[in-house]
Amino acid sequence: MEKYLNKGIKDLILEFPKVGDILNEYNIGCVPCNVGSCLLKDIIQIHNLSSEDEEELIVRIARVIYPDRKIEIPEIKRKARPKSKEIKYSPPIKRLVDEHALIKRWLALIPGVIEKLDIETKEGADLVLDGIYFIRLYADRFHHAKEEDILFKYFDENLDIIKTMHEDHEAGRAHVKVIIEALEKKDKKAVIEHLNGYKDLLTEHIKKEDEILYPWMDRGLSIQQVGELFAKFNEAEEKIGKEVVDRCKRFVVEAEQRIQITKVPRSPMKNNGCSGSNFTS
Ligand SMILES: [Fe+2]
Numbered sequence: 688m689e690k691y692l693n694k695g696i697k698d699l700i701l702e703f704p705k706v707g708d709i710l711n712e713y714n715i716g717c718v719p720c721n722v723g724s725c726l727l728k729d730i731i732q733i734h735n736l737s738s739e740d741e742e743e744l745i746v747r748i749a750r751v752i753y754p755d756r757k758i759e760i761p762e763i764k765r766k767a768r769p770k771s772k773e774i775k776y777s778p779p780i781k782r783l784v785d786e787h788a789l790i791k792r793w794l795a796l797i798p799g800v801i802e803k804l805d806i807e808t809k810e811g812a813d814l815v816l817d818g819i820y821f822i823r824l825y826a827d828r829f830h831h832a833k834e835e836d837i838l839f840k841y842f843d844e845n846l847d848i849i850k851t852m853h854e855d856h857e858a859g860r861a862h863v864k865v866i867i868e869a870l871e872k873k874d875k876k877a878v879i880e881h882l883n884g885y886k887d888l889l890t891e892h893i894k895k896e897d898e899i900l901y902p903w904m905d906r907g908l909s910i911q912q913v914g915e916l917f918a919k920f921n922e923a924e925e926k927i928g929k930e931v932v933d934r935c936k937r938f939v940v941e942a943e944q945r946i947q948i949t950k951v952p953r954s955p956m957k958n959n960g961c962s963g964s965n966f967t968s
Pocket residue numbers: 831834852856892896
């Protein structure tokens with residue numbers, strides 16, 4: 688079994704497809720991952736399952752690999768387990784989780800944006816563009832930049848889990864680029880397809896970070912590193928400007944009001960600074 692714990696997960700699933708089904712049952716999404724060179728033992732450690740789930744998972748995988756043998760289950764070394772299901776984040780990581788909450792509020796508005804989509808008029812196109820500027824400024828230039836330029840640098844960026852996060856960020860940027868081009872071409876179908884694509888991608892990405900990546904990173908950071916991160920995040924916030932961050936928060940509040948008022952005529956949304964060409968990059 689030790690041999691298979693040290694094997695890349697894609698190769699293992701290729702050899703034993705049932706292993707992929709078992710991992711899925713524990714919400715460990717290795718099958719759709721494009722990278723797939725994580726070792727089985729790393730995957731078990733990163734997801735920090737309860738002792739019972741971990742043992743059960745290994746036993747089930749062992750039965751697939753060695754159906755006729757009694758297997759001795761090796762212990763996988765890992766950092767301290769949380770005592771309860773509730774995730775406790777360090778202060779700097781908690782800030783990233785809070786930023787996710789704001790991004791998720793805009794993602795939740797996307798079905799409403801699509802429902803009233805009218806890209807033939809400037810006002811209709813602006814409804815999408817305002818959200819795109821929020822994504823570019825807040826989700827990407829502010830939040831993703833803190834992850835890529837600061838947080839991820841504390842870890843081995845060759846790890847699949849981090850490579851996957853980078854790939855998600857790039858895929859998100861690609862969706863945004865296509866949405867802007869589709870708006871210019873007045874291609875409504877493509878706008879809808881890529882707005883939905885972005886929503887699905889980011890929803891899943893944020894879930895992975897909140898539930899798997901960040902807790903795993905928190906377990907690996909020293910107290911000194913947590914302090915450094917906090918200071919570096921403050922610097923990043925100062926660089927973009929607290930006022931800009933506050934305007935982005937107000938943008939989401941106003942967008943929620945604006946999208947909800949779907950059936951009655953509304954006055955154009957006032958420029959709150961988190962929309963329009965001020966923030967295109
Ligand atoms: Fe991310």
